[in-house]
Amino acid sequence: MTNALFSSVSRRMLPRRALHPASLSSSLPSPPLHADQPRSNRFHGAGTLARTAVALLACAALAFATPAEARKKARHPAVSVSTVLPAPVMKGLERAHVPLTSVSVVVEKIGDRTPVLAVNAGKPMMPASTMKLVTTYAGLSILGPDYRWRTTAYADGTLDERGVLHGSLYIQGTGDPKLVPEELIDLVDRIHKAGITGIDGALVLDKRFFDPSTRDLPPFDDDTTAPYNVGPDPLLYAFKSLTFTLTPSPDGTVAIDVLPALSQLQIDNELHATRGACVGGETAATPTVTPEANGTVAALFSGDYPVRCGMRSINLAVLDHSQFFAGGFLALWQQTGGTFNGTTREGPVPVTAHLVATHQGPVLSDIVRDINKFSNNVMARNLFLTIGAVKEKPPATPEKSADVIRAFLHANGLPIPELTLENGSGLSREEHVSALSLADLLQQANASPVAQVFVGSLPVAGVDGTMRNRLKTAPVLGNAHIKTGTLRDVRAIAGYVAGADGQSYVVVSIINDPHAEAAREAHDALLEWVYKGLH
Structure with missing residues (x-):
């Protein structure tokens, strides 16, 4: 059984290409000021489901687990886990002079907590504003x-x-x-x-x-x-x-x-x-x-x-x-x-x-x-x-x-x-928090009674919130709900991507490094790679 909230409802909310940016932003007045944008430490951060979806909550949490442990505990242990970042992401990191040891990445299919990509997945990281996902989901x-x-x-x-x-x-x-x-x-x-x-x-x-x-x-x-x-x-x-x-x-x-x-x-x-x-x-x-x-x-x-x-x-x-x-x-x-x-x-x-x-x-x-x-x-x-x-x-x-x-x-x-x-x-x-734990939280939030409100609160790539000026000409435009986080030495993304292949994914990537600010290209490349079906 898989949860269908993001993979189906979100597609109706986010038609590819045809989506006009105003359709998701005009109804929400912008707060009078953006309280999270430091001058020296820029910080960007932006219906109840069928009862059968609640069964997904029984999935064991994969908090602070290695990829091997994640496979062991997951519902579909036969699925292989890649520990190699896609070439476009690696190029972005190299240009930013960010080493792999400073990066933590998890990509999972919606409804399946076995990562399809996991790099330093269980490493505790400073999440910057993606920590708001924990606070808002709990709230x-x-x-x-x-x-x-x-x-x-x-x-x-x-x-x-x-x-x-x-x-x-x-x-x-x-x-x-x-x-x-x-x-x-x-x-x-x-x-x-x-x-x-x-x-x-x-x-x-x-x-x-x-x-x-x-x-x-x-x-x-x-x-x-x-x-x-x-x-x-x-x-x-x-x-x-x-x-x-x-x-x-x-x-x-x-x-x-x-x-x-x-x-x-x-x-x-x-x-x-x-x-x-x-x-x-x-x-x-x-x-x-x-x-x-x-x-x-x-x-x-x-x-x-x-x-x-x-x-x-x-x-x-x-x-x-x-x-x-x-x-x-x-x-x-x-x-x-x-x-x-x-x-x-x-x-x-x-x-x-x-x-x-x-x-x-x-x-x-x-x-x-x-x-x-x-x-x-x-x-x-x-x-x-x-x-x-x-x-x-x-x-x-x-x-x-x-x-x-x-x-x-x-x-x-x-x-x-x-x-x-x-x-x-x-x-x-x-x-x-670790990227793997945030991925678990995103999976559970998508299978919860507050899923529609929670997912809808996240910035939409190229459309609104803190993602409004990113990926505006990329195919992933309008097909990703992504919470961003930027702090000095920290850059993070976490949320959901509705892929072109009909599959939806949870994506979390956190960078803790003095050169993190220059690594936006790597994160955008990761979202595009996921949208294109992991290739």
């Missing part, structure tokens, strides 16, 4: 595709005839990864509909869902304002990042727009639009952001901005999570006519407070799509901690979440002894 299976995060408002005080709350308004977060302005405004509107038009007291943030130790973690690198370095938070708002958009005019002025609005943010625009070549535009477009003693935050833009640079946007992570959320909430509150005469602080919702409003975020299936298509580290980290908080008692810790995920995998026939989880996003030097 979908443990929480369910329809799981929704809740952000709630409570009032503690008296409400006068004008709708002014004489007391505190509490906002309690549970880690919604996509609490952007379009979502938070729903909570603001619901509070207004409850009769509250003003707050004469404190705005209090209840962030007990995640342990305090998960906050203000050291950034991955020295670029502290980079959105990819933003850590998790129960009240994560707009990825804790501002998007400044500059638009020059021939009259010498430069307009500056910012999203999202923060109540305490003040823009000091000293830019001058100039003629000539686009030189120095990026420097001028990057503001100096300074918190002031009076509680405001000043963003200073100064210098010359050439008109030829055109409209340009820059994303910056600023402030801490509580300051950012409070500023964003109060900006929306005041934009909708609300008044505020008080202070902001953190604290638990008291037993005397009563529920005022609840906002439910997007379903997890949509969140997973954003995480995998666009390889969003911040969203992945919030999902990772949510798994621990929901299955264990809050507050969540990385240790709780890692234990829950390992227990889930083990209970479903995937004991992965080499798996090391730190934050679930892959933006880490401490996270490890």
Whole structure:
């Protein structure tokens, strides 16, 4: 028996050549920013099945096994396993100066865990963003595709005839990864509909869902304002990042727009639009952001901005999570006519407070799509901690979440002894997994009740997500769902390929080497080789 989800359903989703790129990408709005693209360490990362498919879950996991052990444990031991990489892949590695000892590759047919190609298959590797496959598959299976995060408002005080709350308004977060302005405004509107038009007291943030130790973690690198370095938070708002958009005019002025609005943010625009070549535009477009003693935050833009640079946007992570959320909430509150005469602080919702409003975020299936298509580290980290908080008692810790995920995998026939989880996003030097274990996980995910959501969340070669600019003129275009991972010294791909021969495959390849960044050609060659029927 073989699972038919990817081999048949995916073919209907991904017709060769006839597939228009917009058909898979237009329905999904891109997140406001790509939080996983470091400047110095570029990180790209992006129906329930028939019950008979569940029988595939009984296949023994091949975690951390050698090719010989894999053949011994597999369902079809007579199938031979190649340990020689295809010539085009070898040429790509040679051009990149990557030795075979730095490479780990597994290729399997869907429904058959005997590898048809296995090179260093059981070697623990830094997977970069392909670790998101572990987090998202576990999240979908443990929480369910329809799981929704809740952000709630409570009032503690008296409400006068004008709708002014004489007391505190509490906002309690549970880690919604996509609490952007379009979502938070729903909570603001619901509070207004409850009769509250003003707050004469404190705005209090209840962030007990995640342990305090998960906050203000050291950034991955020295670029502290980079959105990819933003850590998790129960009240994560707009990825804790501002998007400044500059638009020059021939009259010498430069307009500056910012999203999202923060109540305490003040823009000091000293830019001058100039003629000539686009030189120095990026420097001028990057503001100096300074918190002031009076509680405001000043963003200073100064210098010359050439008109030829055109409209340009820059994303910056600023402030801490509580300051950012409070500023964003109060900006929306005041934009909708609300008044505020008080202070902001953190604290638990008291037993005397009563529920005022609840906002439910997007379903997890949509969140997973954003995480995998666009390889969003911040969203992945919030999902990772949510798994621990929901299955264990809050507050969540990385240790709780890692234990829950390992227990889930083990209970479903995937004991992965080499798996090391730190934050679930892959933006880490401490996270490890083998190519063979990722292949096992992909096989099981494709045979699971969440298969369609999971497979559909992966970037499509040449079409969308982090694969949109790869293999656009190759025959494999539109016929591979591939999660990518790129970190300094790491390049990885993992996912599914629908071959031209009618057979579908699981493909995993991880490179850990100082020259890994130059090895993209090798990975593209591997996907093309698999698509062409392994020849």
